[in-house]
Amino acid sequence: MSDVLLQAENVGIRFGGLQALEALNLTVRDKELCCIIGPNGAGKSTFLNLLTGTLRPTSGSVRFLGHDIAGLPLHRIARLGIARKFQIPSVFPSLSVEDNLKVARWGASSPVRPVGELLDLVALGNRAATLAGELAHGQKQWLEIGMALAIEPRLLLLDEPTAGMTPQETLATAEMLLRLKGEFSIVAVEHDIRFVRALNCETLVLHQGRRLRSGPFHDIETDEMVRDVYLGRR
Amino acid sequence: MRPKACSPACANASQVLPDTMDFVVTTLLNALTLISILMLVGLGLAISFGLMNVTNLAHGEFVTVGAFAVYFVQSVGGSFWLGLLAAPIAGAVVGCILEFAIIRHLYSRPVSTVLATWGVSLILQQGLELTFGLGAKPVTPPIEGTLDLFFTVYPAYRLILIAIAMLTLLGVVLLISRTSFGLDIRTVIQNREMAEGVGINTRRTYAIAFTFGAAIAGLAGGLVAPLAIVLPQMGVNYLANAFFVVIVGGVGSIGGLVAGSVFVGGLTSVLNYQISPSLAQAIVLLAAIVAVRLRPNGLFNGASR
Amino acid sequence: MIARDRNWLVIFAVCVTLAIVYPFFADGYQLTVIRDALIFGLFAASLDFFWGRTGILCFGHAAFFGIGGYIMALTTLNDAIPLGSVLGILGAIAGAAFVAAIIGYFLFFGGIRGSYFTIVTLAMGVICQQAAVSWSSVTGGDSGLIGIPPIAFDLGGLHVDLSQDLPSYIFVAAIVAVVVLALWSISRGRWGMVLTAIQDNEVRVAALGHNAPLRLLATFVLSAAIAGLAGALYVCMAGLVAPDLSGLLLSTEVIVWVAVGGRGTLLGPVLGAIAIQRAQQTISSFNPSLWPLLLGCVFVIIVFVLPDGILSIYARLKSLFNGRRPAQ
Numbered sequence: 001m002s003d004v005l006l007q008a009e010n011v012g013i014r015f016g017g018l019q020a021l022e023a024l025n026l027t028v029r030d031k032e033l034c035c036i037i038g039p040n041g042a043g044k045s046t047f048l049n050l051l052t053g054t055l056r057p058t059s060g061s062v063r064f065l066g067h068d069i070a071g072l073p074l075h076r077i078a079r080l081g082i083a084r085k086f087q088i089p090s091v092f093p094s095l096s097v098e099d100n101l102k103v104a105r106w107g108a109s110s111p112v113r114p115v116g117e118l119l120d121l122v123a124l125g126n127r128a129a130t131l132a133g134e135l136a137h138g139q140k141q142w143l144e145i146g147m148a149l150a151i152e153p154r155l156l157l158l159d160e161p162t163a164g165m166t167p168q169e170t171l172a173t174a175e176m177l178l179r180l181k182g183e184f185s186i187v188a189v190e191h192d193i194r195f196v197r198a199l200n201c202e203t204l205v206l207h208q209g210r211r212l213r214s215g216p217f218h219d220i221e222t223d224e225m226v227r228d229v230y231l232g233r234r
Numbered sequence: 235m236r237p238k239a240c241s242p243a244c245a246n247a248s249q250v251l252p253d254t255m256d257f258v259v260t261t262l263l264n265a266l267t268l269i270s271i272l273m274l275v276g277l278g279l280a281i282s283f284g285l286m287n288v289t290n291l292a293h294g295e296f297v298t299v300g301a302f303a304v305y306f307v308q309s310v311g312g313s314f315w316l317g318l319l320a321a322p323i324a325g326a327v328v329g330c331i332l333e334f335a336i337i338r339h340l341y342s343r344p345v346s347t348v349l350a351t352w353g354v355s356l357i358l359q360q361g362l363e364l365t366f367g368l369g370a371k372p373v374t375p376p377i378e379g380t381l382d383l384f385f386t387v388y389p390a391y392r393l394i395l396i397a398i399a400m401l402t403l404l405g406v407v408l409l410i411s412r413t414s415f416g417l418d419i420r421t422v423i424q425n426r427e428m429a430e431g432v433g434i435n436t437r438r439t440y441a442i443a444f445t446f447g448a449a450i451a452g453l454a455g456g457l458v459a460p461l462a463i464v465l466p467q468m469g470v471n472y473l474a475n476a477f478f479v480v481i482v483g484g485v486g487s488i489g490g491l492v493a494g495s496v497f498v499g500g501l502t503s504v505l506n507y508q509i510s511p512s513l514a515q516a517i518v519l520l521a522a523i524v525a526v527r528l529r530p531n532g533l534f535n536g537a538s539r
Numbered sequence: 540m541i542a543r544d545r546n547w548l549v550i551f552a553v554c555v556t557l558a559i560v561y562p563f564f565a566d567g568y569q570l571t572v573i574r575d576a577l578i579f580g581l582f583a584a585s586l587d588f589f590w591g592r593t594g595i596l597c598f599g600h601a602a603f604f605g606i607g608g609y610i611m612a613l614t615t616l617n618d619a620i621p622l623g624s625v626l627g628i629l630g631a632i633a634g635a636a637f638v639a640a641i642i643g644y645f646l647f648f649g650g651i652r653g654s655y656f657t658i659v660t661l662a663m664g665v666i667c668q669q670a671a672v673s674w675s676s677v678t679g680g681d682s683g684l685i686g687i688p689p690i691a692f693d694l695g696g697l698h699v700d701l702s703q704d705l706p707s708y709i710f711v712a713a714i715v716a717v718v719v720l721a722l723w724s725i726s727r728g729r730w731g732m733v734l735t736a737i738q739d740n741e742v743r744v745a746a747l748g749h750n751a752p753l754r755l756l757a758t759f760v761l762s763a764a765i766a767g768l769a770g771a772l773y774v775c776m777a778g779l780v781a782p783d784l785s786g787l788l789l790s791t792e793v794i795v796w797v798a799v800g801g802r803g804t805l806l807g808p809v810l811g812a813i814a815i816q817r818a819q820q821t822i823s824s825f826n827p828s829l830w831p832l833l834l835g836c837v838f839v840i841i842v843f844v845l846p847d848g849i850l851s852i853y854a855r856l857k858s859l860f861n862g863r864r865p866a867q
Contacts, residue, residue, distance in 0.1 A: 074745035084746050092739040095732065103736045106729060107748030151748050289654040291661070336839070345596055346842040348657055349798065352598075352791060353838025360832035470787065474662040481655060512669030519662050523642065527649035 003030040005155055005185050011050055011060035020046050021209045023060070028155065028185050033177070035196045035217070036189045038206035039229060044189045045087060047206065048159055051187065052084055053077050064155070079109050081154030085161055089140040093133025097124055097143055100132050104150035112152050122146035122176065138169035145176065156180075158188040162195045174198035193230070197221065205229075259385040261503060267392050267461075269499035270399030273491055274454035275472050276479035277406060278329075278447025280491050284480050285423045286440060288337055289348045292355040293476065294469025296325040296448045300455025301464045302362060305371040314376040318456045325452015328358070330445045337444065338437065355469070362466035375460035395457050402453065407488055419443050475502075478522045498522065544727065550806055551720065558712045567704040571776070574708045576816045578773045580809030581715045583796040585765035588722045589758055590794075591803030592731055594738040596657045597759070599664025600766055600793055605671060605785020606638055607631035607767030608774040612684045613677070615775070624690040624699075628771045635767025636760045643759040647752040652741075664790045671782035683781030690775045701775070711772060715809065718765060723805050734758060788831065795834060798841050 006028040013021045021043045028034060038044050049055040050062055053069035062070060069077055078084075092100050101118050105111040119125045122142040127135065132143060141161060148156055161177075162170040174195055177186060190196050196203060196217060203220045205212040207229050213220055220226055275297055282288045303324040304317030312320075332354060340347045375391040410416035422429040422439045430436050454472075462468060475498055483494020498518055505514035558577075562570060586600045614620055614627035642663060646656055671678045678684065689702040690710070701707040725731060736744045737751050744751045774780040783789065792815075800811025823830045845852070 073750075074742065075748050075750045078746055078748035086743070086746075090740050090743040092736040092743070094735055094739055099732055100736075102729075103733055103744070103749075104747045106733065107744070109748065147747060283654070287654075289657065340842070343842075343846075344654055345594075346846065348596060348598070348654065349794065349838050350842040353835040353842070356791070356831050356835030356838070360828055360835065363828055364832070470665060474658075474665050477658040478662065481658065510673050512666065512673040515669060516666045519659070519666055523645045523649070523659060526651060526655075527645040 004028075005030050005032075006051060006062070006064050006187075008051060008062045009060050011047075011057045011062060013046065013050060013055060014058045019209060021050070021057075024206075024211055026051070026187075026204060028187055030154070031182050031185055032202070033181050033186045033199060034188075034202040034204065035199060036187065036204045036206060037191060037193070037196055037220075038212070039191065041208075042206040043209040044191070044206055045159060046209075048084075048157055048187075048189050052082055052157055075107070078107060078151060081152075083148035083151050083153035083156045085141075085144045085148050085156070085158045087159040087163060089137065089144055091132040091135070091140050091143050091147070093131065095132055096129050097132055097135070098128040100143055101146055101150050104147035108151040110152065111150060113149065115150075118146045118150055121149060121180075123172070138165045138173075141165065141169075141173070142176070145173075149180070153184055155185045155187065158186065160189060160191070162190065162192050167194065170195050171198060193221075256386040259383065260388065261507065263386075263388050263392065263396075264506075265500045265503035266396050268503050269495045270396050271454050271458050271472075272475060272479050272495040272499045273403055274399055274457070275451050275476040276483075276491055276495055277403070278444075278449075278451045279476045279480050280483075281443050281447040283477070286341075286444070287344065288341070288444070289344060289351070290332075290337065291348060291352040291473065292332060292358065293351075293448075293451060294471070294473030295355050295358040296329060296451035296469075297455035297458070297472045298362065298466060298469040299324045299328050299358070300452030301373065301459035301462065301468065302366065302371065302455075302466075303452065304456045304459040305366075305373050305464055308373060309371075314374065314460070317373075317459075318453070321456025321459075322449040322453040325455065326445050326449035328452075329448020330441070332448070333441050333444045338441065359466040359469070366466075369465075371464040373459040373464055391460060395461075398457060399454075402450065403488075406450070410488075415442070475518075478518065482522050482525050497525070547723065547804075547806065551723075554806065554810075555716055558716070562705060562708060570704045570708045573813070574704075574711045575773070575776055576813040577711050577715050577809070578769050578776065579793070579796070579816060580812040581711075581718060581772070582766055582769040583793050583800065583808035583812040584715075584719050584722060584805050585762045585769060586793050587797045587800075587802060587805055587808040588726065588765070589762035590797060591805070592726050592734040592738075593755055593758055595652060595755070596794070597762075598657045598661035598794070599667070599787075599790050600660070600763075601787070601789035602660075602664045602667035602785050603635040603639060603763040603766035604770035604773070604789065604793075605667055605780075605782075606635045607770030608780045608784045609671065609678060609684075609770075610634045610767070611771035612687050612774050612780040615688055616684060616686070622692055622694065623688075624692045624775070625694060627775075628690075628768065631767045631771035632764045633767075635770070636764040639760045639763030640756065643756045647755045647759070661787070661790075664785065664787050667785040668782050668787065671785055678782070679780075681782065683779055685779040687774050687778050687780065689778075690772075707776060711776070714768075714772070718768075719805055719809060722765075726805070730754070730758075791838075792834065795837055795841070799837070799845075 004027055006026070008024060008026040011021065011024045012019065024047060036044050036047060046055065050057050053062070053064075053072055054074075056070040061068065064080060064082065067080070069080065069082075092103065095103065098115060098119070101115045105115065113121075119128055122145055124139060124143060124146065127139065132140065135143060141163075145158070145161065162173050165173065170192060171194075175198075177188070177199060180186070188199070200217050202215070203217045204214040205220060205226050212229060213223055213226055275293070278296065279290070279293050282290045282293070300321035303320040304314065307317035307320050308314060332351070336350050336354060337347060340350060377390045377394065379390055380387040381390045381393060410419060418429075418434050418439050421432070421434060422436045426436055429439075478498045479491065479494035481494070482497050483490035483492070501518050501521060502514055505517055561573065565573070582600070582604055586597060590596050608631070610631045611627040614630055615623040617623065620626060642659070646659060651659065672681055675681075689700075689707065691700045691702065693699075699710070701710050726734070733744065733749060733754055737754060741751050770784060773784070793812075796812040796815055797808040799815060800807030800809065802808075819830055822833060
């Protein structure tokens with residue numbers, strides 16, 4: 001169990017009278033890739049906020065490398081090795097692509113990859129001098145992944161990395177992540193099934209704040225109940 | 235026993251050398267006077283700053299205009315009460331013009347709003363000075379004399395001031411919670427797009443709410459005029475204190491407004507007995523900053539971040 | 540970006556050249572006028588470094604100017620303190636920085652930004668002025684302190700005496716040039732880039748491992764320290780210190796200098812300060828109370844007509860000639 005990076009045990013959270021999440025478990029081992037899927041409103045983003053310490057669970061515990069990180073300032077969490085890509089692409093529009101990556105690298109405790117390598121990794125090598133605000137939507141998403149990589153994370157959390165992307169961009173993003181697989185752990189929250197299929201990894205399905213199923217993606221995909229939920233039959 | 239001269243920021247001229255019980259009651263009443271004024275001035279600010287996200291640095295001038303309205307009415311032979319009626323009207327007129335000419339064009343530009351309203355504030359101050367001349371303006375209270383309250387004797391006018399302020403606040407609470415206009419305001423504040431979607435004229439609602447806040451601040455100016463030094467520059471102290479009220483109390487509820495006013499007004503009144511008014515102000519500022527650090531969402535909001 | 544840097548350096552070089560040749564054409568009085576205006580220019584640059592780089596408006600910056608001024612005055616007026624001029628300047632810088640650090644700590648780490656910050660700093664300015672008036676045993680009250688000697692010291696063989704017009708002009712001009720250049724290089728490097736990123740999206744910056752509040756605090760403290768330096772220089776040149784120096788009117792004037800000169804350009808505010816003070820002296824000679832009235836109008840005009848400052852007229856004309864609509 002020494003290679004466990006992130007462990008969520010029996011986690012739940014209430015907002016006032018609403019039990020938003022209940023009894024969730026997730027173990028992410030070092031260099032592991034996993035996905036959290038579910039229909040809109042299933043609690044995916046809330047769960048991610050719990051995993052990154054932005055929210056504190058009202059029951060259960062979340063531990064990163066054995067530490068309780070809930071409520072720590074954001075920059076401390078980042079320095080522990082957790083990088084996060086937000087759902088709404090949040091790059092720095094008034095800085096160039098290259099400067100975006102520079103700012104990200106300066107935040108790292110020990111940056112490794114040079115900016116040039118980061119640019120190539122996220123397929124923005126020819127846009128280095130462009131203002132990030134002028135990038136196409138998909139490219140912004142990639143730049144943000146590049147910024148997350150720049151801080152050399154142990155764990156990369158991606159909140160709907162392909163939201164608003166074309167099918168081609170979605171596949172390119174999946175390939176990008178598969179290339180990075182094995183360097184650090186990745187947890188991706190998605191509702192685009194094509195993307196998760198392309199990643200083909202351990203998957204947790206949420207529905208109405210609870211675990212519906214978990215296991216390898218091909219098992220999930222053929223599961224009758226998961227299909228029902230996605231088709232709105234449940 | 236002559237009332238001590240007071241700074242315009244703290245309309246609580248104190249009685250000198252009290253006995254213990256006398257002291258306690260007098261301090262409480264002084265605090266209550268200041269708290270009443272702060273609540274009225276802060277109300278408009280809670281609407282514009284707290285709920286509409288408009289930083290109106292000319293808010294203090296509504297108070298000034300209200301005080302000058304009373305002065306003007308008295309100087310042409312009118313009674314104080316007539317002046318007190320004119321005060322909120324004067325505040326409302328200035329507020330309405332300000333909203334119409336400046337603020338509504340700048341809803342999406344917060345820093346520009348700060349600069350433009352500050353400019354308006356300077357223009358109003360100098361305009362008043364050019365119109366009415368230099369120097370403090372005398373305003374006489376409607377009732378001289380004191381009332382014997384068993385523990386202490388207290389200026390009768392101040393008791394009237396407290397009563398009018400409380401009644402006004404009660405009226406506002408009823409207006410917002412019981413009328414359809416109040417419902418409109420609450421809807422617009424909670425979700426502007428949604429309110430537009432259900433057919434509320436949000437522009438008009440904002441304008442009316444802003445004007446309303448200005449009127450209440452004008453009333454506060456009228457009420458405080460007999461106690462304060464009526465000067466074109468008197469507004470800035472009320473501005474700073476009212477902002478503290480809103481910042482400390484948090485926005486969005488009458489409870490926050492009351493809590494903030496009690497905090498700022500109470501602290502100022504108590505400190506004013508011990509130390510010089512400007513040192514008291516400095517301490518209130520620091521206390522407000524510390525309070526905000528500890529409870530960023532305001533004293534009244536349960537959850538601290 | 541590179542072209543913009545080059546343009547800035549060219550304009551800077553032109554300004555420095557003008558400052559060098561000016562003494563050959565000006566008499567003693569004109570020199571002192573420009574010297575004092577330059578000190579206010581330094582003050583404007585200090586505000587611009589904070590406001591321009593963070594987008595957060597400090598509405599009580601004169602508080603730091605005044606704190607610096609009073610510390611300088613009290614130090615040099617006390618005969619018991621050796622090297623009064625040097626220690627006074629250092630004390631002024633440290634004092635202003637200290638106050639900014641205290642207030643800034645609570646505000647930035649308390650999550651106070653934007654308008655809230657503006658309001659609290661406004662109150663800070665009001666209180667500083669009141670304190671200067673009422674703490675009369677130390678500050679001299681309403682009338683302030685007079686008879687502050689010019690800067691003069693002997694330090695390690697270096698003999699400085701600024702009682703004459705020309706040396707004091709050179710001293711001030713050199714300090715302004717060095718500080719503005721230093722602020723400019725800071726703001727285009729790593730520090731400035733992170734500040735720009737914070738302006739764009741502070742949460743994102745923090746999520747990348749930067750301590751954003753600390754960055755903002757450091758910027759605020761540096762800005763206040765330079766304002767304190769400007770205040771110290773001013774009182775030595777003027778020979779007196781008064782509560783007005785920490786007052787709200789000066790706080791708002793410096794905002795106008797920055798806004799007219801062009802926020803974020805550092806040089807623009809210096810030029811804005813010089814130009815507007817010329818205008819102020821002319822107008823005030825007709826009627827002193829006319830100036831605040833005009834100042835108020837300038838605020839409104841800036842907001843509606845020239846949101847990017849005087850220098851933006853040039854950019855607008857340029858884009859007009861290029862047949863394009865000016866960028867909003």
